[in-house]
Amino acid sequence: MKPKISIIVPIYNVEKYLGRCLDSLLKQELKGFEIIGINDGSTDSSLTILKEYADKDDRIVVIDKENEGVSAARNDGVKKANGEYIGFVDPDDWINPFMYKHMLEIAEKDQIDIVMCSYIREFGTHAKEKIFDLPNLSSFHNGDVQKNFMRRLVGPLNEEVANPELLDAWGTVWSKLYRAExxxxxxxHFVELKEIGSNEDTLFNIYASYYAKSFVFLNKPYYHYWRANNTSITSKHNPNLVSQFGKLYNSIENFLYEKNMSEEFQIALSNRISLSTLGLGLNTISKGNRYSILKQVSDLKNVLNNSRIKRSLDQFELKHCSIIWKTFFYFAKKRLAFGLYIMLMSIEVLRKTIR
Structure with missing residues (x-):
């Protein structure tokens, strides 16, 4: 019997967390689903754990492959998926028992292409819900999917720029259920991280939302996003991130041009590039960067003088920003790298203490 949902789990060296993840998936209050676990060349006991679970439950399908990265693993999972709908779960996260049941009910009732829920960030010592200032249920159809969902993925407009921390909250694939067709x-498909640095989820969703005829946002925090994993790729310093982000922006820009999207999308992308100075800055000062403070400030200066980033910052409007973000982006617009460094260090401390 064809499963209703295929849940794709890319796995790489997560022996500490994998059991918790798989337990939460197997406890879903839903009949007829499969779990596709892709072991992406793990060097720890992740594969052993995955096989032990698969031996006890035939809903788990095991793919064992050489390490190629999370994008390739997810793409392999999509090819293997037999479900009418596809969901993605990261192996250090977990989900509520009724998450997929509720999302599937919504998808099947109105033939929805993409259903999204909200999520909770888990820090080990505490948890914090990601707040979306929207009704309990928001539904979009046809052109409204591109106008409201796809455009948010491309970048923020007007008052939305006031919350840089929400830039990629819409872009995660693990908070969504997709019609497989x-x-x-x-x-x-997912683009390799070695090409674009990060945001492979967002790029995937930009493509998906363009073709989607319907989208529902369910403002319920069903997904638990584990933020205490220090080995996560998002916790490491990446010296190539500026050039990789350039390729990401090229991919988005070319797609918008190919699909003849409106000028509003171009403005949204420009705003995304401006707001990305926060992520690029935090990457520059991250603990994985062993260079001196002077070298880090110099690297920040180079980020701000990047031609594309500079052009976007020059066009970026500060009127919707809070006083803190006005100060941050004023430093960025004026290429005041040392002031930006001080603010980034303060932001990093706040991220670790109050989150």
């Missing part, structure tokens, strides 16, 4: 019929 939407992904497979349009050949939507």
């Amino acid at each position: 939407l992904i497979k019929n349009n050949n939507i």
Whole structure:
């Protein structure tokens, strides 16, 4: 019997967390689903744990492959998926028992292409819900999907720029349920991180939302996003991130041009590039960067003088920003790298203490 949902789990060296993740998936209050666990060349006991679970439950499908990265692993999972719908879960996260049941009910009732829920950030010592200032349920159809969902993925407009921390809150794939035909019929796939640095989720969702005829946002925090994993790729310093982000922006820009999207999307992308100075700055000062403070400030200066980033910052409007973000982006616009460094250090401390 064809499963209703295929849950794709890319796995790499997560022996500490994998059992928790798989337990939460197997406890879903839903009949007829499969879990596709892709072991992406793990060097710890992740594969052993995955196989032990698979031996006890035939809903788990095991793919064992050489390490190619999370994007390739997810793409392999999509190819293997038999479900009418596809969901993605990261192996250090977990989900509520009724998450997929509730999302599937919404998808099947109105033939929805993409259903999204909200999530909770888990820090080990405390948890914090990601707040979306929206009704309990928001539904969009046809052109409104691109106008409201796809455009948010491309970048913020007007008052939305006031919250840089929400820039990629819409872009995660693990908070969503997709109609499998939407992904497979349009050949939507994940781009390798070595090409674009990060935001492979957002790029995937930009493509998916363009082709989607319907989208529902369910303002319920069903997904638990584990933020205490110090080995996560997002916790490491990446010296190539500026050039990789350039390729990411090129991919988005070319897609918008190819699909003849409106000028509003171009403005949104420009705002995304401006707001990305926060992520690029935090990457520059991250603990994985062993260079001196002077070298880090110099690297920040180079980020701010990047031609594309500089052009976007020059066009970026500060009127919707709070006083803190006005100060931050004033330093960025004026290429005041040392002032930006001080603010980034303060932001990093706040991220670790109050989050």
